Amino acid sequence: MSEAYQRLRSSLTAMVLAARGKVTFPQDLARHLKINKNLAWRVSKIIEAPTPEAGIPHLPGAGGLKLLLDAARNAGSSDDVIERVESAHAAFLEMVQTHAGDQETLQLLLDGRSDGDALAASRRMAFRGNSGIVGVQARAKLTASFLAPSAEDPDKLDSLLIGGFVDVCRLRPAEGWPLFRIRHYLGHDGPAAAQQLDAQVMYDRFGQLDEFDDESCSDLLLERDEHGLTYRLGPGRVGKTGTFSTYFGSPLLGVFDRYASPEDPMGEIYSIVEVPVETLLFDMFIHRDLGYGSSLELSVFERPGGGLDDHLVRTKRQHLPISIQPERLRGSPERCISPVCPRYPEVIRRTTAATGWDLGAFTCYRFVLTYPPLHSTAIVSFPLDERPET
Known part of the structure; x- marks a missing residue:
């Protein structure tokens, strides 16, 4: 789980940087990529979250990810960078299917792994x-x-x-x-x-x-x-x-x-x-x-x-x-x-x-x-x- 998440997180970070976006400020990311504030907030949370427990709850759905990839391409990210995000996302979904079956069960697994206020x-x-x-x-x-x-x-x-x-x-x-x-x-x-x-x-x-x-x-x-x-x-x-x-x-x-x-x-x-x-x-x-x-x-x-x-x-x-x-x-x-x-x-x-x-x-x-x-x-x-x- 951790390996699949870190691969997806690093590919998203590279894509945002390639589009010359400001990673830590959702409002700047929204303005630069021309995406809505909620999606920008989710992306910034993932980039900042070092663990699956902190980052996975903020992953956008398939529709949100497509909007993000299209926006990054329009802002200057290369096809190679975007393909790495798509590949990492596909590997992540495969991991979910193998170990949890669906996103709701995955959230329960993450809840039990939490180092903070567990469960x-x-x-x-x-x-x-x-x-x-x-x-x-x-x-x-x-x-x-x-x-x-x-x-x-x-x-x-x-x-x-x-x-x-x-x-x-x-x-x-x-x-x-x-x-x-x-x-x-x-x-x-x-x-x-x-x-x-x-x-x-x-x-x-x-x-x-x-x-x-x-x-x-x-x-x-x-x-x-x-x-x-x-x-x-x-x-x-x-x-x-x-x-x-x-x-x-x-x-x-x-x-x-x-x-x-x-x-x-x-x-x-x-x-x-x-x-x-x-x-x-x-x-x-x-x-x-x-x-x-x-x-x-x-x-x-x-x-x-x-x-x-x-x-x-x-x-x-x-x-x-x-x-x-x-x-x-x-x-x-x-x-x-x-x-x-x-x-x-x-x-x-x-x-x-x-x-x-x-x-x-x-x-x-x-x-x-x-x-x-x-x-x-x-x-x-x-x-x-x-x-x-x-």
């Missing part, structure tokens, strides 16, 4: 398709976790989990579909027990922050089981008039180990994707007395069949090729605004009010994943601190 195009298409199949979608999902040394036990951590959805929209009646699961792992003992989670929730209705719910937010259905809590979509209006946002907050105080052990060297915070969403906003607020900030990593795992994630049986095959680097945000946590979550600062102030924490002691590390795959689990992991010598 971005596939995830975007999946979001639209899954929204129609499931019957519900959301503009954004929020997952945020505060981690601080426990106020009661120096060997433990205090944690606050904030979750929510922005602009949930039913595309058809979808009562009972799971929106939000509270699953919080940070130790070799697995998830915190559901009864412990229930006992420590200090907000209305087991963690749902009613004061931030839109008027159109119907009651969500709450389920408890041995794994934790699940909020499901209740009855409501279909379409824009029924769109709503909702937030949750749940503290877990002194539950998780602060220091690494042979059985448990890592900490993990989960965000389970049960609804098609445009953006997953995943924030980690790390207290300055903890050493986790510089080593946070986000991984995304598929969950075959949509079942619960089990960290004990998770396989390499389930690890999706998605790599997102965190952004370190400056300033107090209540200043960590985001355009996809307008009420976020208010939610932070409300959920942390009873903790007694100095919010200035926390640093936010933000992961933003567009179109996270449905039935996947995004996991931020980090090595736990070593226990200090006594």
